[in-house]
Amino acid sequence: MGIIKRQGIQNTVISYAGVIIGYINTVLLLPRILDEELVGLTRLLLTIAVLYAQFSALGFANAGVKFFPYFRDKANQHNNFLVFFLGIPLVGFLAISLLFFLFRDVIINYYIKESPLIINYYYYIIPLGFFTLLFNLFNAYLTSLYKTVVPSFIQDFFLRISITLTILGYSWGLYNFEVFLLLFVVANCSTALCLLVYITWLKQLFIRPELTALKEKPLKSMVRYGLFALLGNISSTIIISIDTMMIGHYLGLGEVGIYTTAAYIASVILIPGRSLYKIALPQIADFWKTENTVALAKLYKQVTRMNLVIGCLLFIGIWANIENMFALLPPQYSQGRYVILFLGLARLFDLATGINGHILITSYRYRSDLILNILLSVLTIFSNLLFIPAYGIEGAALATMLSYVLINLLRLILVWFWFRMQPFDKTSLQIISLAAVSYLAGVALPYLFNTPVDIAIRSALITLIYGAGILFLNLAPELTKKLQSMLLNNK
Template sequence: MDVIRKQGFLNTIISYAGMVIGYVNLVLLFPVLIPDADELGLTRFLVSVAAIYSQFAALGFTNISAKYFPYFRDRDKKHHGFLFLMLAIPLLGFAVVTGLFVLLKPAVVDYFGKNSPLAVEYYYYIIPLSFFTLLFILLDAYLRSLYKTVVQSFLKDFLERILMLAAVLCYAWGWVDFQWFLVIFIGANSAISLISIVYLLWLRQFFVTPGRGMFQVVRMKEVVQYGLYSFMGNVSSSIISFIDQAMIAHYLGLDGVAYYTTGYFITSAIMVPSRGLNKIASPQVADFFKSGNMAGLAKLYKNMTRVNMVVGFLLFLGIWCNVDNIFALMPKDFSQGRYVILFMGLSRLFDLATGINGMILLTSNKYRYDLYFNLLMMALVVYTNYLLIPPYGISGAAFASMVVFIIYNFFRVMVVAKFFKMQPFGWDSLLIVLISGLAFGASWLLPQLPYLLLDIAVRSILITVVYGGLIVALKVSPEVNNGIRKTLLRFGFAK
């Protein structure tokens, strides 16, 4: 847990710095600098499509790295050519997917042409963006297996957002037209992939030659079988996260995508701590399975859940109790995303409360269940969005996603409990929920202050004092208390 705590802390610091920049970009600046909501929606639509495209091409190799790299790890033997396998096969997959992508253009024109014509006009811009997205996720998975996560967090969560801001400013100041802006925008998203290669070269871990015994380290039949299930699981998971945007673009247009994704992004702050911890926890879960240390895995499962809940609930309270203040800083039309924030925030809280169940399933020999759940979830997302988007717009899409995510995570927890005799909950979980209710009540009793920034500051401090004070005083999370004590010791405020 010490390795997780150290790198998780650094990842979280970087992620929150990036989150601040992302918030300034997507919530405050981009809606003003790109006043055409269709153009703004297109940038987010392209990124979402590239994520699915790259998962199709990756063929499950991002998860293969987490599960099987411990068996290949041997620096003297250049990890038996593992990176060569990780890059060569997905790049072949990319060539195949690109061919299909070109052939499918008429169907895309038919689906999006009426309400989202920009998605059709800039269709082929998705190809280079998807290539570099694929390259980054492969290199990121490899570096996570090497327990090197901090630089990747900096590149993805911080540098990429700075470069995106530079691209938007070039367009807003009239230096380039919208077409060239998209070229620069794609370049900003692609640069982090090239820097990752430089980082691997600096680490002397960029082993791209095939290894002699790379097919003997682990039975290739097992790897291929796992990769197939992992591929289908990743693809279905990516499709799930994209379905709501695609259906909003079809029914409401790209401006609806802009409003929806802005609310969605605001709630993503809730997940930042878990992402920082999960990046380094993933290879540790694989090591626990390799060594058969199920007691250690069960302890990690509970600890990760407790820490993620403590931080996640505080962040949700900070966002939802300030939701009116947030929209006061934005153009009026974006307030349509109010209930997107509520429903997606609750969905993310449930995701945090169910811990690393997905990681456990994917790393274990029960990985097939994660695919089954993804396929079920995909069907439910399509059906619920079909029912709720036409009458309720983007709020209906968010409510549909919340219901489906809760069902999905509930089933995953049940499967982990059945097969591995472990679950993430305890009385401390209920106590965190009760403390959250008290902090929300304190904010609700506070009247609206006359100045916007003053209200944000006072309300946020009140929530933090009530919530944080009770969490520490009642010792709900030993990990949080120990982290605070070590921080105070480091700066000389405690003995």
């Protein structure tokens, strides 16, 4: 757990620094500089590019993390792993690109009524998809090498600073929207190139095609696993992104802009989990390889407890400051209030159920997670078809929440049924109870002076009550020990 805690905390610090910048970009700058339709355009382009990359990857990002322990040998250039790991997805990208050209009219007709603006920038999706694919593959490779801090810095900090500069340049009149969008695409593509430079600097870029090094490696198992992971990843991506894509079809880019801005605020809750998962995933794969289920069960509880502690604080902090959030946004964004609530609850439940999905996808039962994802992607599509026309963007958020709750409940049950592991104990209820008390104290505070002051004092009160309770009751021993260590080292 040592490397997980150390890099997890480093990743979390980087992520939250990125969140501050992302908040400035998403909440303070973009809605005031661009109208909501143009904000929606940037978000929809990125959403489609993510789906493009997932189809192209053929599941190899997951397969690489699971099977890299069988290839790991730096002296032998990791048995030519990287050539195989990158080569198959690049073939997949060419195939998906061909389909992207062939079905252009179908895609355009889907959006032409409510979101015609996206048609003008249709081909921007191709470079975005390609470099998103490369970033995901390089990130998976570095995760397998237990090198997660620099990728986090590039994705969560460097990219967002680049976007900030791009937005400011447009707001100062240095260029028009066409140039702004081009620079926005370049900034998003640059992250993959940064990881390539980092891998080269680590002297881990082994791309000489020597097929003899692969003869005794589990290639067939890796390909088979990758194909199952592909379907699972596509299903997961549908669950995550279909709401944005369908809002663009039914309601238009303006509603996409409002929805995705609210979704970004709620997504802050997931940051501690993402930071821990980056380094926990390869260790889970190693535990399965060595059949160390005792250590895996311990890791399951530790990661879940840390996620729940931080996730609850973030959720109550956001919802206690919901009026302040919308005071900082243009008036039309206030319709995203319950989007934040539903998506916030979905993210919190996803965080609270721990690493159950990662345990399933790296185990010999990985096919079950595929089946769950396929069933739930179908549920997500149909629930969005029903809820978006009836309830607008709030319906999309409700559909997402139901999908997240159901998939994680089923995963939780299966991990317990097959492996006799579950992540909760009495501290889980104590954490939730403490969060409820802290929230009530926060909302009981009257409005203070102005919005920034009110946010600062209200958030400080909630954090003080919640943090004191966590430390006094010792509800998060891992975080308490780390804090004590930091305090002792500073003396």
